[in-house]
Amino acid sequence: MYKLLLCCRYLRTRYIALASIISVTLGVATMIVVNSVMSGFTTEMRNRIHGILSDVIVESRGMDGFYDPDRHMQQIAEVAGDYIEGMTPTVIVPAMLNFEFRGHNIARQVNLIGIDERTQSQVSDFEEYLQHPENRKAMSFQLREGGYDTQDHQAGPEAQPRTQMETAGWEHRRNWAKWQTMQTSSYQTRWPVEKQVAQQQAAGTQASVTQSSGQLPIQPPPLLSSAEKTTASTISGPIDPFAAAAPQGPVFDPAKEQHPGLVLGFALGSIRDDTGTDKFLVLPGDDVKITVPTNGRPPTASSCDFTIVDFYESKMSEYDAHFVFVPIRKLQKLRGMYNESTGIGWVNSIQIKLKPGADGNEVREKLKKIFPHQLYNVVTWQDKQGPLLAAVQMEIVILNILLFMIIAVAGFGILATFLMIVVEKTRDIGILKSLGASRRGIMGIFLGYGLMLGAVGSGVGMALGLVFVDNLNRIADFVSWVTGQPVFDPSIYYFEKIPAIVDPLMIVWVVFGALAIAVLASVLPALRAAMLHPVEALRYE
Amino acid sequence: MNKGLGNMLLETVGLKKSFHKGKVTIPVLAGVDLSVRPGELLAIIGQSGSGKSTLLHLLGTLDAPTAGEVHFEGRRIDNLSSSRRDKLRNRHFGMIFQSYHLLPELNTFENVLAPLMIRYSTWGYMTRRHKYRDAATELLEIVGLGHRLKHRPSELSGGEMQRAAIARALVAGPDLLLADEPTGNLDHQTGQEILELLCRLNSEQNLTIVMVTHDTGIGAIADRVVRLVDGRLAEARAPETRTTKKRIPA
Ligand SMILES: Nc1ncnc2c1ncn2[C@@H]1O[C@H](COP(=O)(O)OP(=O)(O)OP(=O)(O)O)[C@@H](O)[C@H]1O
Ligand SMILES: [Mg+2]
Secondary structure (H helix, E strand, O other), rough: HHHHHHHHHHHHOOHHHHHHHHHHHHHHHHHHHHHHHHHHHHHHHHHHHHHHHOEEEEEOOOOOEEEHHHHHHHHHHHHHHHHHHHHHHEEEEEEEEEEOOEEEEEEEEEEEEEEOOOOOOOHOOOHEEOHHHHHHHHHHHHOOOOOOOOOOOOOOOOOOOHHHHHHHHHHHHHHHHHHHHHHHHHHHHHHHHHHHHHHHHHHHHHHHHHHHHHHOOOOOOHHHHOHHHHHHHHHHHHHHHHHHHOOOOOOOOOOOOOEEEEEEHHHHHHHEEOOOEEEEOOOOOOEEEEEOOOOOOOOEEEEEEEEEEEEOHHHHHHHHOEEEEEEEHHHHHOOOOOOOOEEEEEEEEEEEEEOOOHHHHHHHHHHHOOOOOOOOOEEEHHHHHHHHHHHHHHHHHHHHHHHHHHHHHHHHHHHHHHHHHHHHHHHHHHHHOOOOOHHHHHHHHHHHHHHHHHHHHHHHHHHHHHHHHHHHHHHHHHHHHHHHHOOOHHHHHHHOOOOOOOOOOHHHHHHHEEEEEHHHHHHHHHHHHHHHHHHHHHHHO | OOOOOOOOOOOEEEEEEEEOOOOOEEEEEEEEEEEEEEOOOEEEEEEOOHHHHHHHHHHOOOOOOEEEEEEEEEEEEOOHHHHHHHHHHHEEEEEHHEEEEEEEEHHHHHHHHHHHHHHHHHHHHHHHHHHHHHHHHHHHHOOOOOOOOOHHHHHHHHHHHHHHHHHHHHHHHOEEEEEEEEOOOOOOHHHHHHHHHHHHHHHHHHOOEEEOOOOOHHHHHOOEEEEOOOOEEEEEEEOOOOOOOOOOOO
């Protein structure tokens, strides 16, 4: 009883000990904040990666892929059907994306993914990342009339509105088609008047380019005059083969018709500025050109026009800046991966979604048995992103060790302070002994004192940490405002806010660790106190 | 070694104590034989540095003798384990000191209750606390501190602190009160009051008291006075009977 009473009294009267515990408080708060943010990041990242990738992937090692995906899926269902919720074949090839923006030909290297829009969303969160509400329900490669999100549906209301998206869809396409016809006719009327001979030829080239490609808003003179040779080779090079292959029948009217649909990675079609506003280079309704290597030997380039029907925004910048989705059939035909007579194509991967609770590694091992290792690669999504996740995990571990060291250092502060307090309390210890307090009791006082200080320190630290995490983004904004430097740049992470997840178990561990350190630090002073000779303690002045 | 004087409350046999400072040995007690009868008020006098406090510490098992034995109620106590000695001090001995030795963090009331808090676990104490609170309040009334319950020691005068210390020494119902110069830090008047209080407790409650003091004059009220000279005891005055015991001179 006296232990408790004295602990409480010491706690209330010794401010120096409270000062020594501040480092524990700060350590605990920091650990909670850092762990919450880190686990927020990893969870967010894992979820997104997992949402993008399917659980298990069977992919061919060669570029040609494998024939007859349906037969493959049947085989997969035979060995692991019990675990599988859905499957979809995909064709993944590196490709080149070209589009025109204010007279500039913009080229991007992309990962072109041919998907079956009916089954794709069975294996991943593909649809959730689209920008049209209807596409999120049932994805279609048909351009929508309008109604694309003007507000990021994955972010809160505080995200910057995307006003340019208001007109996206057929409206944008009609406007653009109208404008383009105007442009073309104005060129054809104006140019010959200004410079007769040279431009006559140039206009001819332009007309043929425009006709064959059908829709790229090629307008400005630089492309045609001085730089004509080089631009012609880059622009019309990939166009021409396609132009020959394209149906020459009825004239294509961009105001009423669309090319095959294409879903563009968000970061491919827009640029995010410092304020977090997205500036769009293209919109749904615009056309882009895709160039892929064919399946021939050697591969040749094969191009085709596509109409953007939606944006794909997974918020993982790596994916958003590289993924482009097109209908699988179209891609197969484009690459020569389609057998016209049988109606069966080649694909180079099959995405598998597992039932909840199924073990990906187990399925992987089962599938490895039926697909020859030299030709097929069977991986789980963790395998694919293993290095990244492992690196993040490692970072977390190291950070925790470092922060825990800080608390441990604080432990030495407690130790020193406690030794001082024991010295200061020497006479009291003698008095207690003369009253019959045991060594264990004396030790208990100081251990209990350490525990209480630890509890106060880590309790306050925990509260501080939780409040901090709760107001994380406000604090980040404030710090940005004070320093003028953005603390958290959404354009890097593609998260609007700093994600944080508070794991109760983590808090228990941190608080428990801090308590343990406080108690450990008080063991030595407590032992010293217990070992004091009563008479000498009484004599101490 | 037991001399078999069963009716003695406390007795020492050939008690020796010397301190070592490096290679130098300082002999303080050189064979003290002391017997304390139940209900007796025994005064130990001696010059400063003669070893009176040392003797009292040995009696109270706060220190271990270099040689010799201490018996309490016929049983040897100087060689008990430290936890047994802690218990003994808590249950059978009350101690008061020259410089009061109250715990500064606790108020008067809590200081008085400290021995009981030490005796029982938190639970055990909480279940009995009403009884003990009453006992402590009563004791504080007896020593004349009923109006100072919630004061910290730093807010009390010397005499008040010593009264609180006496109440604390008595709250656990000890068989023996060991007092080391209880009046040493007090002015004459206050000292007299404290002595009167101890005297009253001795006569009214038949409390056995061993009191160390500097002052031969104060020794005059005791049943028996022994003098500590050169590490040995010498009878300073034959014990008086209770009836003829002098009252404190005004
Ligand atoms: N721990 C120690 N180490 C060395 N010498 C000590 C120690 N404790 C006491 N002494 C010595 O023992 C002797 C007796 O000390 P003690 O305190 O018992 O005297 P005292 O009779 O109580 O004196 P006073 O009347 O001044 O209180 C002193 O000479 C002192 O120096
Ligand atoms: Mg002394």
